[in-house]
Amino acid sequence: MTYFLGLTGGIASGKSTADEFFKKKKIPIIDSDLIAHKIMEIGQNGYKAVVDYFGTDILNDDQTINRRKLGGIVFNDKAKLKKLNELTHPLVHQEIKQQMARYRANQEKLVVIDVPLLFESGFESLCNGVLVISITPELQIERLMKRNAFTKKEAIARINNQMPLSEKEKRATYVVANTGTIDDLEKKLSDLLQEIGR
Numbered sequence: 001m002t003y004f005l006g007l008t009g010g011i012a013s014g015k016s017t018a019d020e021f022f023k024k025k026k027i028p029i030i031d032s033d034l035i036a037h038k039i040m041e042i043g044q045n046g047y048k049a050v051v052d053y054f055g056t057d058i059l060n061d062d063q064t065i066n067r068r069k070l071g072g073i074v075f076n077d078k079a080k081l082k083k084l085n086e087l088t089h090p091l092v093h094q095e096i097k098q099q100m101a102r103y104r105a106n107q108e109k110l111v112v113i114d115v116p117l118l119f120e121s122g123f124e125s126l127c128n129g130v131l132v133i134s135i136t137p138e139l140q141i142e143r144l145m146k147r148n149a150f151t152k153k154e155a156i157a158r159i160n161n162q163m164p165l166s167e168k169e170k171r172a173t174y175v176v177a178n179t180g181t182i183d184d185l186e187k188k189l190s191d192l193l194q195e196i197g198r
């Protein structure tokens with residue numbers, strides 16, 4: 001039986017950094033941010049739906065979607081974020097489920113599914129366990145501002161559009177705090193793999 005480990009947390013809490021560790025351990029990753037980006041590429045089914053609704057103002061000169069601009073719109077307008085979720089999430093979920101089916105058929109032992117909105121979209125029921133990468137609010141703002149060159153206001157707008165991390169921690173099977181170095185994080189993840197027994 002394949003063990004599907006859901007991986008979630010807050011924005012910039014360290015999910016992708018955890019993914020890098022799992023990749024080094026040759027554990028397959030289903031990456032929902034990547035899937036969301038792919039379905040919004042020119043010619044993909046999410047692209048048309050999003051451009052029809054948000055208009056051509058969200059496009060770059062080369063007609064690709066300007067995600068920073070779209071993020072600026074939806075993370076400051078809850079109704080528009082809801083609409084974007086309605087347009088994209090069914091397509092993302094469909095692709096995740098297809099990838100899960102392929103891994104199951106291949107009898108893969110352990111697969112990590114990185115879904116930032118795992119609890120928000122009720123995805124936990126499809127996972128055998130859920131790992132939350134947690135972080136303090138101060139570090140989260142600091143790392144998000146640094147990584148995305150965001151102002152504090154931009155960082156807080158994105159954080160405030162997600163379920164509070166404290167709530168996610170309560171619903172997790174496993175919680176790993178990413179408040180130390182990346183080496184510290186990797187050590188904790190290594191211990192977790194032992195615990196899961198895979």
Ligand SMILES: CC(C)(COP(=O)(O)OP(=O)(O)OC[C@H]1O[C@@H](n2cnc3c(N)ncnc32)[C@H](O)[C@@H]1O)[C@@H](O)C(=O)NCCC(=O)NCCS
Pocket residue numbers: 010011012032033036066067068070071074081084085088089092115116117158161162
């Ligand atoms: C709003 C968009 C254009 C911003 O793009 P950008 O390149 O700046 O961010 P990216 O996609 O890399 O996401 C970064 C992080 O933002 C957070 N985030 C993304 N989408 C959402 C959302 N709908 N609600 C709350 N937080 C979100 C997540 O923590 C994610 O890891 C993009 O995130 C998007 O299209 N989101 C809708 C699809 C979605 O929900 N994706 C999340 C995985 S299903």
Ligand SMILES: Nc1ncnc2c1ncn2[C@@H]1O[C@H](COP(=O)(O)OP(=O)(O)OP(=O)(O)O)[C@@H](O)[C@H]1O
Pocket residue numbers: 009010011012013014015016017018033116143144146147178179180181182183185
């Ligand atoms: N332990 C750490 N020490 C210092 N920097 C870190 C640590 N862990 C992660 N980072 C940095 O913090 C930023 C956010 O981490 P990462 O991209 O892994 O978060 P994420 O949860 O995947 O974000 P998102 O929700 O946007 O996908 C990155 O620039 C990363 O390099």
